[in-house]
Amino acid sequence: MQEVAMPANNPAMALICLLIPLLPFIGFLINGLGNRKLPVGLAGFIGSATVFISFLLSLYLFFTFNGQPYLTDIFNWVSVGNLQIPISFQIDQLSLIMLLLVTGVGFVIHVYSIGYMHHDENFGKFFAFLNLFIFSMLLLVMGSNYVLMFFGWEGVGLCSYLLIGFWNKNQNYNNAAKKAFIMNRIGDLGFLLGIFLIFNTFESVAYAEVFSKATQIPNLLNAPVMVTITLLLFIGAMGKSAQLPLYTWLPDAMAGPTPVSALIHAATMVTAGIYMVLRSNVLYSLAPDTLHVIAIIGLITAVFAATIGLAQNDVKKVLAYSTVSQLGYMFLALGVTAYSSSMFHVLTHAFFKALLFLGAGSVIHAMSGEQDIRMMGGLRKKLPITFITFFVGTLAISGIPPFAGFFSKDELLAHVWEHSKIMWAFGVFASFMTAFYMFRLLYLTFFGTFRGTEEQRHHLHESPSSMTLPLIILAILSTIGGFMGMPAVFGARHYLADFLSPVFNNARIANPTMFEAAELSHSTEYMLMAISVGVAVLAIIVAYITYVKNRTVPAEESARLSPLHNLIYHKYYIDEIYNALIVRPVMWLSTNVYRFIEQSIIDPVINGFGKGVIGGGRSLRLLQTGDIGFYIFAMVLSIVLIIILNFRFW
Amino acid sequence: MDQIPEVIRTIPLNYYLFFSTTLFVIGVTGVLTRRNAIIIFMCIELMLNAVNLLLTAFSAYRSDANAQIFVFFIMAVAAAEVCVGLAIIVMIYRNIRSTDINILNNLKW
Numbered sequence: 001m002q003e004v005a006m007p008a009n010n011p012a013m014a015l016i017c018l019l020i021p022l023l024p025f026i027g028f029l030i031n032g033l034g035n036r037k038l039p040v041g042l043a044g045f046i047g048s049a050t051v052f053i054s055f056l057l058s059l060y061l062f063f064t065f066n067g068q069p070y071l072t073d074i075f076n077w078v079s080v081g082n083l084q085i086p087i088s089f090q091i092d093q094l095s096l097i098m099l100l101l102v103t104g105v106g107f108v109i110h111v112y113s114i115g116y117m118h119h120d121e122n123f124g125k126f127f128a129f130l131n132l133f134i135f136s137m138l139l140l141v142m143g144s145n146y147v148l149m150f151f152g153w154e155g156v157g158l159c160s161y162l163l164i165g166f167w168n169k170n171q172n173y174n175n176a177a178k179k180a181f182i183m184n185r186i187g188d189l190g191f192l193l194g195i196f197l198i199f200n201t202f203e204s205v206a207y208a209e210v211f212s213k214a215t216q217i218p219n220l221l222n223a224p225v226m227v228t229i230t231l232l233l234f235i236g237a238m239g240k241s242a243q244l245p246l247y248t249w250l251p252d253a254m255a256g257p258t259p260v261s262a263l264i265h266a267a268t269m270v271t272a273g274i275y276m277v278l279r280s281n282v283l284y285s286l287a288p289d290t291l292h293v294i295a296i297i298g299l300i301t302a303v304f305a306a307t308i309g310l311a312q313n314d315v316k317k318v319l320a321y322s323t324v325s326q327l328g329y330m331f332l333a334l335g336v337t338a339y340s341s342s343m344f345h346v347l348t349h350a351f352f353k354a355l356l357f358l359g360a361g362s363v364i365h366a367m368s369g370e371q372d373i374r375m376m377g378g379l380r381k382k383l384p385i386t387f388i389t390f391f392v393g394t395l396a397i398s399g400i401p402p403f404a405g406f407f408s409k410d411e412l413l414a415h416v417w418e419h420s421k422i423m424w425a426f427g428v429f430a431s432f433m434t435a436f437y438m439f440r441l442l443y444l445t446f447f448g449t450f451r452g453t454e455e456q457r458h459h460l461h462e463s464p465s466s467m468t469l470p471l472i473i474l475a476i477l478s479t480i481g482g483f484m485g486m487p488a489v490f491g492a493r494h495y496l497a498d499f500l501s502p503v504f505n506n507a508r509i510a511n512p513t514m515f516e517a518a519e520l521s522h523s524t525e526y527m528l529m530a531i532s533v534g535v536a537v538l539a540i541i542v543a544y545i546t547y548v549k550n551r552t553v554p555a556e557e558s559a560r561l562s563p564l565h566n567l568i569y570h571k572y573y574i575d576e577i578y579n580a581l582i583v584r585p586v587m588w589l590s591t592n593v594y595r596f597i598e599q600s601i602i603d604p605v606i607n608g609f610g611k612g613v614i615g616g617g618r619s620l621r622l623l624q625t626g627d628i629g630f631y632i633f634a635m636v637l638s639i640v641l642i643i644i645l646n647f648r649f650w
Numbered sequence: 651m652d653q654i655p656e657v658i659r660t661i662p663l664n665y666y667l668f669f670s671t672t673l674f675v676i677g678v679t680g681v682l683t684r685r686n687a688i689i690i691f692m693c694i695e696l697m698l699n700a701v702n703l704l705l706t707a708f709s710a711y712r713s714d715a716n717a718q719i720f721v722f723f724i725m726a727v728a729a730a731e732v733c734v735g736l737a738i739i740v741m742i743y744r745n746i747r748s749t750d751i752n753i754l755n756n757l758k759w
Contacts, residue, residue, distance in 0.1 A: 626758030628751040632681055632690075 016057050017072040017089045020099065021138035023050040023057075024131040032128035040123050044114035047127030051110050051134055055103035062096050067502065069093075071144050071208070078147070082203060090144035090207060094343070094503045097496075098141035098275055101347060105267045105354050106134045108470040112358050113259040115466035116365060120257075126166060130263070133159035137268050141275060145206040146195045149276065153191065153240065156269045157184045163264065164256040176255040183249040187239015191276075194232030198283075201225055211282045215509045220286050230283050230290040237273030241327045244301045248575055250324055254316040258361030261316060266323050266353035271346045274330045278503070281339055285507035285514055295335020295423065302328030303426055304572075306433035310440070311569040313554050314371050315360045318441050322397065323353055325430060329412060332427065337514050338415030339504055340497040344485045345412055347496070348404035351481045352396035355474035359390035362463040362471065363445060367456055373444040374554055375456075380446040382460040385468045387446050389475040394442045396478040398435035398536045406533070407482030414487075414520060414528050428535055435539035443547040444554070451553065487525065658710050666707035673700035687739050687749040691732065698728050 027050035031043050038046075069092035078085035089095075110130060117126050136155025143149045157180075165177030195205060202210045220226050237243070242250035253265055264270070277284060277294070284291055305324035312318045326349050333342035364371055366383055380387045396403035399410065409431065417424040450457055462468065485496045508515050520528075546552050561569060570576075673696055680693030702721045709717035743749050 624758055626755030628754055629682070629685070636678060636682060 013061075013070075014072045014074075016061060017091060017142070018074055020054045020057050020061075020103070021089075021135050021142060023054050024134040024138065026050060028128050028131040028135060031124050031131060034124065036124065038124050040118070043124040043127050044110075047131050048107060048110040048114065050131060051103055051107045054134070054138070055100070055107050058096070058099040058103050061091060062100060065091070065093075065096060069502075083199065083205070085145060085147045085205060087148065088144045089142040091142070092503060093500050094275070094278060095141050097343065097347070097500070099138070101350055102134065102137050102141060102268050105350050105474075106130075106137075106263060108473055109259050109263045109267070109354065109358070112262075112361070112467050112470040113257075115464045116259055116361055117257060118464075122166070126163075126257070129159055129162045129166070130259075133163065133264065133269075137272075140272055144208070145204075146198060146210075147205050149279070150188075150191060150195060153236070153272060153276075154188065156264070156272065157181065157188070157240075160184070160253070160264050160269055163260040164253045166257055166260070167255075170255075173255040176249075176252040180249040180253050183246050184239045187236045187246055190232045190234070190239070191236025194229050194236065197225065197229045197232060201229065207279065211506045214282045214286060215506050221511060222287060222289055226283060226287040227289050230280070230287040231293065233276060233280060233283070234290060234294055237276055237331075238297070239273075240276075241270050241273030241331070242324050243273070243297055243328065243331060244304060247301065247305065247324045248578065251317050251320040251571075254314070254320050258316070258357060258364060261320070262354045262357035262361070265320065266357050267350040270323065270327055271330070271350065274327070274334065274342055274346050277331075277334050278339055278343060281504055282506040282510050284334070285337065285504075285511040288511075288514065291335050291337060293335075294331050295419070298328045298331030298333075298335055299423055299426055299430075300328070301325065302332060302430045303433075304328075306430045306437070307568055308571050309437040310433060311554075311565060312437075313373055315363065315373050315376075315441065315445065316357070316371055318373075318437055319353070319356055319360060322356075322434065322438065325434060326353065326397070329409065329427070329430070332416060332423070333412045336415050336419035336423075338412060339507075340500045341408065341412045341415055341485075343500060344496050345408040347484075348396070348408040348478070348481050351474055352393045352403075352405055352478040355389060355393040355471060355478050356397065358467070358471055358474065359386050359393060362386040362467055363390075365463050365467070366460050367452065368459050370452060370456060373441060375452045376445045376450070377448040377452075377553075378446070378450040379460070383446075383462050385462060385471060389468075389471040390446070391442065392475040392478055394438045398438055398540065399431060399532055400536055401529075401533060402479075402482060404478050404481035407485050407487065410529055410532055411485060411487060413532060414525060417524075417528055418520065428532060431532055432535045432539045435536040436543050439540050439543035440547055443543060447548050448551060487529075663707060663711050666704065670700040670704040670707075673697075673703070685750050685752050687742070687751055687754075688736075690751065691735055691739070695728065695732070698724060 027046050030046050031038065069090060072089045072091065074087040074089070076084070077087045110127070113126065113130065117123055120126060133156060136152045136159055138152070140149055140152025140156060143152060161177045161181040164180050165174045167173050198210060199205050202213045204210055204213070214220060239246045250265055250270065254261055302325045305321045305328060309318050309321035309325065312321060326345070330342045330345050330349070333345060362383065363376065363379060363386060366379070367376065370376070392403065396405040399406045413424060413427050413431070416427050485494050567573070677693045677697030677700060680696065681690050684690055684693065702724055705717040705721050709715065739749055742754065746753070
């Protein structure tokens with residue numbers, strides 16, 4: 001029987017739960033209000049320390065957790081009719097893992113930011129936004145109902161907007177920020193409608209109630225309402241987690257400072273969609289049709305984004321498309337109901353992708369802002385720590401054992417194999433491309449000879465320890481992170497899957513057939529592993545021959561490319577298509593509505609009222625003659641009129 | 651109606667009505683036609699007194715003291731008003747050496 005989340009009767013525990021999100025919020029207030037007055041060192045310290053204490057408190061919660069989920073009520077927020085929305089936090093296996101991830105990786109990135117943003121004039125503002133982001137993200141993962149999740153969801157969206165457009169003197173960056181914001185709003189509309197439909201169906205928005213009702217109401221399996229709810233929620237996830245067709249904001253979001261790319265666009269915010277689907281696993285298990293859709297969209301996204309990654313020349317853009325692709329993998333896993341594998345990949349991906357982004361930031365820092373890999377090369381000797389950690393991250397994402405990415409991706413692909421062989425083949429193909437473009441990036445950046453300017457060559461230097469230390473920490477996590485989920489063939493325990501298992505109890509009750517384990521034979525499992533490792537190694541060798549041995553450098557901007565190469569280089573012209581299909585018509589519509597409806601109908605009517613009042617006042621003003629005799633006459637006449645009217649002669 | 655003294659009935663109520671109406675109309679006409687502020691003031695007093703007389707007459711005929719209370723109020727208020735009004739008129743006179751209301755139109759639009 002599924003244990004229902006019970007209220008925590010321990011006040012100390014409640015205080016800790018409250019403090020975890022509150023501390024970053026306090027950091028936000030201090031840094032935000034004292035933006036220009038706080039010394040730089042103090043602002044960085046406050047920003048990082050608050051998140052670090054939250055991390056320690058999360059660790060405490062994790063180690064004192066006894067397997068029994070509990071709720072911590074803070075106060076009642078909304079109470080209308082039978083709609084009750086308390087501010088209350090749910091601590092269970094899923095939120096604990098996310099808590100550790102958000103505060104842990106968040107803290108490391110905060111420390112990195114102290115070094116990376118050191119010369120920026122708005123240092124305090126940056127840390128204020130980072131802290132606000134952590135606060136929103138914590139609300140998102142800790143909230144015990146959909147509305148609170150939506151609150152955090154919007155909060156991270158806002159912070160993403162603020163941070164992408166952090167260097168707001170550059171209009172292109174502002175446009176990227178707006179794009180992220182608007183694309184996310186499209187998804188949020190779906191999420192919001194989903195919440196309304198959940199309330200309409202289950203008469204509650206609290207997880208505990210919705211999920212227990214979902215298991216009790218008969219005939220919900222694949223009912224239209226369940227499919228609609230889950231599809232609407234998934235639209236929200238598509239926006240936040242950059243899935244086709246709502247993914248184009250993420251590569252553009254690389255305009256923000258690099259720590260932001262690492263924090264938001266690799267480790268935390270974009271995984272909110274995965275978290276939301278995992279949280280609603282009961283509902284999704286009741287809607288297998290939606291799961292098919294998710295699996296297909298995830299797979300298409302994984303392959304599609306990987307192909308774009310092959311031809312990008314901006315170091316952060318490559319990583320951005322890689323993130324989109326990896327998120328596609330996670331949705332693919334969700335779609336084949338490999339829930340805990342998806343979470344596993346979220347965790348390992350957070351480690352190695354944050355590492356790769358921070359490593360890229362370290363390279364950009366050394367190159368004085370240069371992001372084009374055609375201008376790099378041979379950085380291996382100048383940036384030894386960055387090189388080694390970046391190499392670890394690249395191995396991890398390519399799926400080379402024993403690095404973290406191998407275990408999670410292999411487990412994920414094994415589940416896809418059980419589900420469909422064709423999907424698995426495409427997944428492996430995407431995995432090949434992943435290894436190829438990641439090693440292309442590595443070789444072009446760190447191997448060969450330096451291709452930048454003389455000035456950049458003299459400026460090259462290893463980053464300060466506040467930046468290299470986070471790299472080392474993340475590199476260690478990327479190396480050993482995979483061991484929390486060893487595959488069964490190696491005879492070790494899958495700690496993560498065992499830990500997360502109770503979260504899916506309701507789903508097991510709701511749809512038992514879905515969870516009937518299809519046991520893979522050991523030989524199959526070894527074969528799958530061998531194939532995925534072999535494919536990755538092959539990709540590495542191909543990349544080595546192309547970019548190190550033959551010293552190929554991607555073509556100049558002006559060079560003519562083959563049609564296919566051109567298509568991929570320009571990201572399939574998706575942005576241009578959106579521009580032509582959606583942006584331009586909307587702009588045209590609004591310009592014309594402005595011209596013909598606003599300017600010719602609404603404006604004259606509104607201005608007419610104003611002009612009428614002004615004109616009336618101008619005429620009536622003339623009655624004020626200042627002539628007392630006239631006033632008295634008017635008064636007497638009025639009184640006589642009032643008396644006559646009161647007699648009602650008619 | 652028994653309590654009404656005979657002496658009051660010697661003059662019928664109608665007479666009072668006509669008389670006070672006449673007084674009131676004289677007051678109104680004065681207010682509307684005269685230009686001297688002090689005379690306008692006196693005409694207002696005339697109107698007030700016309701009303702007072704009427705109230706007293708009705709009060710006596712109906713042997714009801716309520717109206718007489720009103721009369722006292724009107725007198726008191728009128729006295730206070732005259733104090734203020736006369737003070738204003740005196741100040742105006744000091745400034746422009748005239749109480750002609752037709753030239754007191756400085757506050758027009």
